[in-house]
Amino acid sequence: MGKVILDGVTKRYADVTAVNDMNLDIRDGEFVTLVGPSGCGKSTTLETIAGLTKPTEGTITIAEKEVTNLPPKDRGIAMVFQNIALFPHMDVYDNISFGLRLRDYPKEEIDRRVERASDIVQLEGMLERMPDEMSGGQRQRVAIARAIVREPEVFLMDEPLANLDAKLRVHMRTELQRLHKELDTTIIYVTHDQAEAMTMSDRIAIIDGGELQQIDPPLVCYNEPQNLFVAGFIGSPSMNFVEGEVTASGLSTPDFDVEFDPGQLSGVTPGDALTLGVRPEDVYLREKSENVSNPTQPIAARTDVLEPMGDEIFVYLLTGDADPTMEADDAMPQNQLLMSVDPSSDISEDTDVEVVLDRERAHLFDTETGDAISHSLEFAAVEPGPAGTEAEGDD
Amino acid sequence: MATESETEQGPLSRWVDSSIQNPEKVYRAMFYVATIFFLFTTLFPFYWLLVLALTPNDAIANFGFPPVPNGFNPGAFIEVFQQVPFHLYVFNSFVLGIVTTAVVLVLASLAGYVFGRLDFPGKAPLMLLILAVSYFPPAAFVIPLFRLFTGNVTLFGVAPPELFNTPFAMILPFSALFMPLSIFILSTFYGQIPDGLEDAARIEGTTRLGALFRVIVPLSAPGVATAGVLTFISVYNEFFFSFIMTTGEADQWAPLVWGILSYQGQYSELYNLMAAASIVGVLPVAIIVVVAQEKIVSGLTAGALKE
Structure with missing residues (x-):
């Protein structure tokens, strides 16, 4: 029923391409999150689905009906906006029933549906309030009630939690998940917050520069990122990247070497430039690495800054001669490694340590194209990214 | 207070003196002057119309200032x-x-x-x-x-x-x-x-x-x-x-x-x-x-x- 298919959707403005050849196939009842940095085209994509923006090229199909040229009202969708967008001159009841009244539903039917929708979002007894008499969370609930009351095929949500305070945001996150379970409709959700994307979605679509980078379940995106951009975007703090060159026995980076058999990787020959990616939790102090079945050779490093988070400590390490190597356009030192350790670890700043990487959880990317080459240095599961996935996120 | 010793001053110069101490006073005075001026220019025509309307037509002439109706004829x-x-x-x-x-x-x-x-x-x-x-x-x-x-x-x-x-x-x-x-x-x-x-x-x-x-x-x-x-x-x-x-x-x-x-x-x-x-x-x-x-x-x- 509520399937949404985007086929080659492109949106060009006078001088920029906001969305480029977007292909999405969203199943009925699926919760898909479009995520990406600001300006990446995720909101424009949502607007083309909503019908607020007309794509320059491509077609959009909702519930087996092509809607590319239909106005928003005929698409069977409902939308929740970032700025909430309640009609300030109407009370809660009128806001929620706006769409039903436009469609000339009988009064009893409207009353019944409004009551049910306000039950679901727990707005009992507030139907006569005006939006400016309500708190941010209550208004957001009214906006959600306004969307669900029409029982649409597809829900679109454009950063609906962005304007709420942190605590309420986490609370609304679980409410949205509960809502999804209850209603069982397709939800397309746009956010720049990857925590929202990871926790709520069935699948995440990562978008950058107007192009789809990867669409997969959250853990697949996390464990098997298809390119450097996805690897760097998903996960907080971000994955460590170290650029190096392929040798006959592995990868040689300025400060350390990791060994693998390049012959096992198709299309990789010694001399190629590859980037090693490893998440902070896959970097271990040498003395704590007894559970890592396949560690790399020890890497000498010096601790720089510690960030105790309570449940873990982020340790910024500098490899090599322990001076930060930075070039003008680097966001962080090239020889920096971020490690996450147990809070009980006895570690202090500015001490020399030895660390190892988990070879089974290290990633290799083509430095030039950014495409993933392998998600392990033990080549049991080699999953190169699909051909033609252009990555621009290797900055 | 301080002006008591300067007995030659008239009321106007006393007022000027105290407004230099307290400019608020001047602003308020100017506000009233402006308000009265605008009220007069907008309301006087209405008053004048009322005077004319209430005056019987054969007595419409020779109004003094301020004008008052020459007679009373609400029947108009x-x-x-x-x-x-x-x-x-x-x-x-x-x-x-x-x-x-x-x-x-x-x-x-x-x-x-x-x-x-x-x-x-x-x-x-x-x-x-x-x-x-x-x-x-x-x-x-x-x-x-x-x-x-x-x-x-x-x-x-x-x-x-x-x-x-x-x-x-x-x-x-x-x-x-x-x-x-x-x-x-x-x-x-x-x-x-x-x-x-x-x-x-x-x-x-x-x-x-x-x-x-x-x-x-x-x-x-x-x-x-x-x-x-x-x-x-x-x-x-x-x-x-x-x-x-x-x-x-x-x-x-x-x-x-x-x-x-x-x-x-x-x-x-x-x-x-x-x-x-x-x-x-x-x-x-x-x-x-x-x-x-x-x-x-x-x-x-x-x-x-x-x-």
Whole structure:
């Protein structure tokens, strides 16, 4: 029923391409999150689905009906906006029933549906309030009630939690998940917050520069990122990247070497430039690495800054001669490694340590194209990214 | 206090001294002077009308200053309706004003939406062109329009309907003349309504037009009220076209000013009745302005949107 298919959707403005050849196939009842940095085209994509923006090229199909040229009202969708967008001159009841009244539903039917929708979002007894008499969370609930009351095929949500305070945001996150379970409709959700994307979605679509980078379940995106951009975007703090060159026995980076058999990787020959990616939790102090079945050779490093988070400590390490190597356009030192350790670890700043990487959880990317080459240095599961996935996120 | 020793000073220089110490005093004094001046210039004509209306017509002469009625004749306010069907003239003006205001608000809303909320090439020059229409002296249109409305012009071989002595002969030029200002006011107001609200309305099931009239216009109520009141008052007071486009009979849609003028006959000039009629004519507008002002002040858009 509520399937949404985007086929080659492109949106060009006078001088920029906001969305480029977007292909999405969203199943009925699926919760898909479009995520990406600001300006990446995720909101424009949502607007083309909503019908607020007309794509320059491509077609959009909702519930087996092509809607590319239909106005928003005929698409069977409902939308929740970032700025909430309640009609300030109407009370809660009128806001929620706006769409039903436009469609000339009988009064009893409207009353019944409004009551049910306000039950679901727990707005009992507030139907006569005006939006400016309500708190941010209550208004957001009214906006959600306004969307669900029409029982649409597809829900679109454009950063609906962005304007709420942190605590309420986490609370609304679980409410949205509960809502999804209850209603069982397709939800397309746009956010720049990857925590929202990871926790709520069935699948995440990562978008950058107007192009789809990867669409997969959250853990697949996390464990098997298809390119450097996805690897760097998903996960907080971000994955460590170290650029190096392929040798006959592995990868040689300025400060350390990791060994693998390049012959096992198709299309990789010694001399190629590859980037090693490893998440902070896959970097271990040498003395704590007894559970890592396949560690790399020890890497000498010096601790720089510690960030105790309570449940873990982020340790910024500098490899090599322990001076930060930075070039003008680097966001962080090239020889920096971020490690996450147990809070009980006895570690202090500015001490020399030895660390190892988990070879089974290290990633290799083509430095030039950014495409993933392998998600392990033990080549049991080699999953190169699909051909033609252009990555621009290797900055 | 300190001035007690300087006994030669008069009251004025004492006041000056203390205002130098305390400039607040001067500002307050200036405020009162300005207020009294403006109140006098706006209210004195009304008072003068009242004096004229209450004075019997044969005693209208030789007023002193301040003028007081030479006699007391409130019957003039009844006589105005007996001499001519003045209520019909007021009614005509009302109808002309309301119809013109409605036409202007509907069309200017559409134009205001386009100019306020859409982007298209040539928007600024087009807006200027529209505003330029309102800079034109209306007299420039009057002769061609008169010939057109009296049926002396054929367009492409077709004689247009004779509109002279019908309300359309006034409503059409009024609407055209007062439209640009309303477009300007409304486009400013409509441009301030957040896009999210229009998007929400369209998603909920309105067309763009529906979103305009269900969401944008209600939220711009102060602007719509302003444009409406301005248009209505301009039409209600209008003299030039009203005088030329009708022959002046109440049943030929002649407006208020024609009614007032009709107390001026060939042999008599009933100044007291003209004054009384003017007061009667002003009252409805005064009431409308007071009511509309409440609407303007109410501030419907306050704090309902998180942006």
